[in-house]
Amino acid sequence: MNLRTVKTLHRWLAFILGAFVVFQITSGSIAAESRLLMQWFYPEKYRVEVGSSPATPTQIQQAMRKIAPDFNIAHVMVPPPDRANTAYMLMGGRNPENLHDAKTMVDYDQYQQRLIAEYPLVESGWIGTMTVLHRWIVFGKAGLYVVCLLGLATVLMSLSGIWLYVKTRQSARQLPMLNRYHRTLGIIASAFLIVTSLSGMVMSYVYWGDREAKLSVFANMAQADSASEYPLHDLAIVDPDAAYQTARVSLPDDYHLSAYSYASPHKPHYWFAFFNPRMFRKDVVIDGVTGELKGIYAAGKLERGSGFRDVLLPIHTGKYFGPIGGFLMTFFGFVVVLWLLSGIAMYISSRRGAPA
Secondary structure, rough: OOHHHHHEEEEEEHHHHHHHHHHHHHHHHHOOHHHHHHHOOOHHHHOOOOOOOOHHHHHHHHHHHHHHOOOEEEEEEOOOHHHOOOOOEEEEOOOOOOOOOEEEEEEEEEOEEEEEEEEEEEHHHHHHHHHHHOOHHHHHHHHHHHHHHHHHHHHHHHHHHHHHHHHHHHHHHHOHHHHHHHHHHHHHHHHHHHHHHHOOOOOOOOHHHHHHHHEEHHHHHOOOOOOOOOOOEEEEEEEEHHHHHHHHHOOOOEEEEEEEEEHHHEOOOEEEEEOOOOEEEEEEEOOOOOOEEEEEEEEEOOOOOOHHHHHHHHHHHHHHOOOOHHHHHHHHHHHHHHHHHHHHHHHHHHHHHHOO
16 A cells, blocks of 8 residues: 555544544543533532432432422432532423423432422533533434444544554654654554544444334333333332332442432333443343332343443443543543644644745
């Protein structure tokens, strides 16, 4: 392959994809640290004083029935253990014709058991917006195609950079410091971009396919016609705390609660989502009448959740390798930005030195 051709390809791919890469890195970092950023930018809505223990599922349900009796809780979002001073977020609505509505967000102080703020989901702020935009699924199938196309182009750009590094390693010693700096950063950046781009593309493809096949545990449990041997209207529903304890003991101790939804007359099961420190996910479903364990599902999927689907998020976030992996992913993200900036500086320098 012609060296000049690859250099030209690599340069223009970098120019074209630069904005996309920076956006994905920035929005991904925001998504990873969303709870912390919420506290920084909206402390009046999301920061709470840590008390002795947070409210249990039963206590939250009882308190909300008194505070806002017409508010139907679709699900509760729980912050991770290292963000215990972040308020719980309750998704739901006040539409009696659609008890599965989740277009309203309530910030709830889990220690004082009080409602902090309530607002439409669309007004949840730029942090939530950036988190959603990072996935591109909000744009439907067109978003899937765009992110996959740009992801493949990013991989091609990275591979071309690695090829150039290998082919020019002998002559690189004579290059200016800026060029050598760019080459060194490029090797690190390329490895990072290949891993994150490939895992992100596969995650998007899998998510879309699973949504089309209706494999989401939560979505299925939220349906009124989900598998149930009996109607709940005339039967007692198991206490939420008892259901949570059954779910909790079904998993290893290192899994922490991330979200849950209540069983009710229009929804036959309790749903609990857990994560461990490496970002492996397990969804636990509890029968709303008997209190028995209905199932444990990997990666939030009714089926096909184990295997490569289970490791996609841990690899994409770097948490597969523990806390150091998450830190390195953030660090490499900054390296990529520096690499892009050094490439722009090289281009400007070469244009200034070009003959008139």
